[in-house]
Amino acid sequence: MKTLIKNGTIINANESKKANILIQDDKIISITTDEPSADIVIDANGKLVMPGLIDIHVHFRDPGFEYKDDIITGSQTAVAGGVTACCPMANTNPVNDNATITRDMIEKAKKRGLIDLMPIGAITKGMKGGGITEMGEMSEAGCVAFSDDGLPVSSSDVMRAALEYSAFHGSFIINHSQDCSLCRNGHMNEGLMSMKLGIKGMPREQEEIMISRDMLLAKLTGGHIHIAHVSSAWSLKLIETAKKEGINITCEVCPHHFTFDESELENYDTNYKMSPPLRTKADVEAMRDGLKNGVIDIICTDHAPHHNDEKQREFDKAPFGILGLQTLIPLTLNLVRDGVISLNKMVELTSLNPAKLLKLNDRGVIAEGYLADITIVDPDFEYLYDEKLNKSKSQNSPLLGKKLKGAAIKTIKSGRLVYDFPNVVA
Amino acid sequence: MAYSKKDLISTKDLTTEDIYQILNLAKDYKNLNLQNEKKSPLLKGVTVVNSFFENSTRTRTSFEIAAKRLSSDAINFTASNSSTNKGETLIDTIKNIESMQTDIFIMRHSSSGAAQFVASRTPSCVINAGDGCNEHPTQALLDLFTIHEKFGSFNNLTVSIIGDIAHSRVARSNIYAMQTLGIKVKLFGPPQMMQYTKVFGCEICKDMDEAVSGSDAIIMLRIQLERSDDETPFPSIREYCRYFGLSKTRMQKAKENVIILHPGPINRGVELNSDVADDPRISTILSQVENGVAVRMAILDIVYKNLKGL
Ligand SMILES: [Zn+2]
Numbered sequence: 001m002k003t004l005i006k007n008g009t010i011i012n013a014n015e016s017k018k019a020n021i022l023i024q025d026d027k028i029i030s031i032t033t034d035e036p037s038a039d040i041v042i043d044a045n046g047k048l049v050m051p052g053l054i055d056i057h058v059h060f061r062d063p064g065f066e067y068k069d070d071i072i073t074g075s076q077t078a079v080a081g082g083v084t085a086c087c088p089m090a091n092t093n094p095v096n097d098n099a100t101i102t103r104d105m106i107e108k109a110k111k112r113g114l115i116d117l118m119p120i121g122a123i124t125k126g127m128k129g130g131g132i133t134e135m136g137e138m139s140e141a142g143c144v145a146f147s148d149d150g151l152p153v154s155s156s157d158v159m160r161a162a163l164e165y166s167a168f169h170g171s172f173i174i175n176h177s178q179d180c181s182l183c184r185n186g187h188m189n190e191g192l193m194s195m196k197l198g199i200k201g202m203p204r205e206q207e208e209i210m211i212s213r214d215m216l217l218a219k220l221t222g223g224h225i226h227i228a229h230v231s232s233a234w235s236l237k238l239i240e241t242a243k244k245e246g247i248n249i250t251c252e253v254c255p256h257h258f259t260f261d262e263s264e265l266e267n268y269d270t271n272y273k274m275s276p277p278l279r280t281k282a283d284v285e286a287m288r289d290g291l292k293n294g295v296i297d298i299i300c301t302d303h304a305p306h307h308n309d310e311k312q313r314e315f316d317k318a319p320f321g322i323l324g325l326q327t328l329i330p331l332t333l334n335l336v337r338d339g340v341i342s343l344n345k346m347v348e349l350t351s352l353n354p355a356k357l358l359k360l361n362d363r364g365v366i367a368e369g370y371l372a373d374i375t376i377v378d379p380d381f382e383y384l385y386d387e388k389l390n391k392s393k394s395q396n397s398p399l400l401g402k403k404l405k406g407a408a409i410k411t412i413k414s415g416r417l418v419y420d421f422p423n424v425v426a
Numbered sequence: 427m428a429y430s431k432k433d434l435i436s437t438k439d440l441t442t443e444d445i446y447q448i449l450n451l452a453k454d455y456k457n458l459n460l461q462n463e464k465k466s467p468l469l470k471g472v473t474v475v476n477s478f479f480e481n482s483t484r485t486r487t488s489f490e491i492a493a494k495r496l497s498s499d500a501i502n503f504t505a506s507n508s509s510t511n512k513g514e515t516l517i518d519t520i521k522n523i524e525s526m527q528t529d530i531f532i533m534r535h536s537s538s539g540a541a542q543f544v545a546s547r548t549p550s551c552v553i554n555a556g557d558g559c560n561e562h563p564t565q566a567l568l569d570l571f572t573i574h575e576k577f578g579s580f581n582n583l584t585v586s587i588i589g590d591i592a593h594s595r596v597a598r599s600n601i602y603a604m605q606t607l608g609i610k611v612k613l614f615g616p617p618q619m620m621q622y623t624k625v626f627g628c629e630i631c632k633d634m635d636e637a638v639s640g641s642d643a644i645i646m647l648r649i650q651l652e653r654s655d656d657e658t659p660f661p662s663i664r665e666y667c668r669y670f671g672l673s674k675t676r677m678q679k680a681k682e683n684v685i686i687l688h689p690g691p692i693n694r695g696v697e698l699n700s701d702v703a704d705d706p707r708i709s710t711i712l713s714q715v716e717n718g719v720a721v722r723m724a725i726l727d728i729v730y731k732n733l734k735g736l
Contacts, residue, residue: 185656195622198538198559268539313515314537
């Protein structure tokens, strides 16, 4: 079976070029200016052809909270967002803290065949913060990294052991950076806005203190620490310093943290309630600078579905988190439109760097011999992001019902068309 | 232009004219309350639900009396007997009560923003009787009524608000209304209860003497120990009293004709000493309580008429 994508502009991290892509089975077999014959021809005239996006931070709520989303709806949401590989976090029920659960998750995704599901295993058993998990066996079963995301690892000694042990297995640790002794039951960023609203805040220092500790533990152990969803300007300063010192550290940022600031909370809209919380305009600017100057390695979504019954309530009683997969491309394209990053940099942040982090050397680039995970993007397409487009079981996005610009119009996974705007087709 | 909303959620929504409209009407109701027959037929047949999701005796009673003096059928719905304890959501609770053809919700809730949350989801009137640390607009209006009663105007007044500003809904509602009226507001409290209060744009005092001197009215806040969970506690009551409490000695720095207000109930010997609290020349605490009923009658009157387009 051959597929030809013709007339599109290929965007790789290091180049942009007009060429045709010939796919055979699950591989790209040639990039050419010719027009070879194929069983399926996709005309991508005027469109951008990017390597499939890789989202290293999602919550699919499966097993245990399937009423929010499950691996199938999560996969559907992913491909509708142009994402061909996802790393679901371990805070499921039961927690993904053993190889059996890891294998079950991967198997379920594989059966549906829309994306590659590469689970992140828990750092500690039951995510209880105590003893570390069987990282060796879990890595063999398919876990690509370890994190208790949703919760930080509070014990420095546990974190030290996790960094040492994961490194031995060639893996790494992702921490949800939060010093819980500073949490004070906070629900948003602590500052002028939280004082105005009478909502308890979480100081940014809570994140910065934990990042400081983790970079020092990475220095101690030589292990690799990846900082999840950075949200404060000072966090980036710390990470930049650590990188300069040669510490094995990488980080990610979510679209909501480079798009929105805490002023969105004026009306207590719980769709803007997330952890880490939206911070100030200056922090948003810092995130954009960090993306531009390379301190930030990756853009991921922290896609966190929650049911309406949980989200549509008093602000301090609503859970943290918003949907992200289907707004990843339009929000990231806003950066391109604002001149913050180039399209090539966008590919680096959303595909090439995640592939490198996960040591996937068959993707992140559109080139001969690579896996045919491809996202065709129309950057100028304007549409209403509504309930019909939304593939998640949940609706907790502040952008739902709003006009967006730019979308994945076709998503190809391992050579197969899996999404054709607005429908999942495979 | 008169106040035209069906709800009263925040003093931020009130213009100077709105405030005078409420206070003038409250004056009429205060007169009515001094009659033998303290009754107006205005809300005859109207059902007012005192929905208190957080404990309160004083505010609930004040609203209940206000609603009954306007001839409404006032019923009390409190959290202790509520289904929210059985896991029902706030909005389901409200919708259920509303199905019984009720008209006005007076709402107290421990979550900031809860009154607005309900108001935007119900066709009934919602009066915010205190939402978390956010606002308590009727308390601010009765404070203003009491201040106006004493000074006859709001011109050139300075008001100090002292205590746990961070957790105080009384402070927020007062600050917004007073700023609208052009009243100068000074704030003072322990540092851990003053973080980020510069957002309110008021003068921040460095000690009690500075907070007390030059003010025409002093609002002493109740320390809200129950709203400071998960925070490092204040060292001691003794220490609080010494640096942040108001006593007769401290009053020497105050203006001759100053008045003291307190939203109640007082923690005697903590934020307020009895020698000040019980001095009828300066303490207005009991008139505040009396005025509270009149102010709440005025608000019920206004929002109900707005709801019905009267
Ligand atoms: Zn997290």
